[in-house]
Amino acid sequence: MRKGRVLAVAALLLFAPSAASGGATAARGVPILMYHVVSAPPGSAHYPDLFVRPRDFADQMNWLARHGYHAVTLKRVYDSWTNGSSLPRHAVVVSFDDGYLSQYTRAFPVLRAHHWPGVLNMEVNFLQPVGGLRPWRVRKLIDAGWELDAHTLTHPDLTTLGDARLWQEVNGSRVALRHKFHVPVDFFCYPAGRYDAKVIAAVKLAGFLGATTTNYGLARPPGFYTLNRVRINGSDGVQGFASKLTNLTPSPY
Ligand SMILES: [Zn+2]
Numbered sequence: 268m269r270k271g272r273v274l275a276v277a278a279l280l281l282f283a284p285s286a287a288s289g290g291a292t293a294a295r296g297v298p299i300l301m302y303h304v305v306s307a308p309p310g311s312a313h314y315p316d317l318f319v320r321p322r323d324f325a326d327q328m329n330w331l332a333r334h335g336y337h338a339v340t341l342k343r344v345y346d347s348w349t350n351g352s353s354l355p356r357h358a359v360v361v362s363f364d365d366g367y368l369s370q371y372t373r374a375f376p377v378l379r380a381h382h383w384p385g386v387l388n389m390e391v392n393f394l395q396p397v398g399g400l401r402p403w404r405v406r407k408l409i410d411a412g413w414e415l416d417a418h419t420l421t422h423p424d425l426t427t428l429g430d431a432r433l434w435q436e437v438n439g440s441r442v443a444l445r446h447k448f449h450v451p452v453d454f455f456c457y458p459a460g461r462y463d464a465k466v467i468a469a470v471k472l473a474g475f476l477g478a479t480t481t482n483y484g485l486a487r488p489p490g491f492y493t494l495n496r497v498r499i500n501g502s503d504g505v506q507g508f509a510s511k512l513t514n515l516t517p518s519p520y
Pocket residue numbers: 364365418422458459
């Protein structure tokens with residue numbers, strides 16, 4: 268009986284926000300796009316699909332705008348799921364992994380022209396080297412409304428680590444980014460999509476509100492620590508991109 272009541276209250280808490288904000292919109296799954304490098308792949312690239320050409324990226328963002336999508340931060344999606352705050356009818360999250368220079372030089376101007384924020388999953392040790400973003404660029408992105416999230420210190424496979432190293436990579440990356448940029452760093456991104464129950468426990472303990480994976484599909488509550496994403500490959504172009512989006516979400520029209 269008691270258990271039943273607890274469950275009923277939990278269900279109420281889970282579903283009340285969507286009712287408060289106008290029905291299915293808030294609780295509906297949201298596509299979180301996953302990008303890496305936004306430039307033409309060099310001939311020597313081991314993983315050419317991680318490179319999306321700047322022209323393709325611009326066309327993809329234009330396609331979103333033409334089809335009624337509106338990019339938001341992951342925190343805004345999370346808030347709509349958990350407290351019913353408003354969300355554009357066709358929300359999408361545009362996330363960038365690791366922290367490549369081209370995310371600033373190529374992707375940022377395109378998103379800025381749409382007045383859209385991006386979400387940066389930053390590997391802390393990739394802030395400094397040539398080819399990395401450098402802190403001053405990250406600050407510019409934050410100033411423009413981007414969300415900064417943690418992607419560990421050194422990008423290891425977290426499922427292979429001992430307890431101390433796991434904590435250092437998960438909690439240490441949050442602490443380092445918060446200290447350096449004075450923003451919440453509320454979400455985590457698993458390197459190479461690798462996670463297990465122990466890794467999830469560490470992510471929760473470090474205070475993250477949720478975490479993104481490389482599992483394909485729409486992100487939807489209540490799986491906040493295993494949020495799906497939609498990988499965008501260099502070979503997608505605008506047509507492959509469009510078919511991914513339209514197969515995942517009902518047409519806005
Ligand atoms: Zn990564």
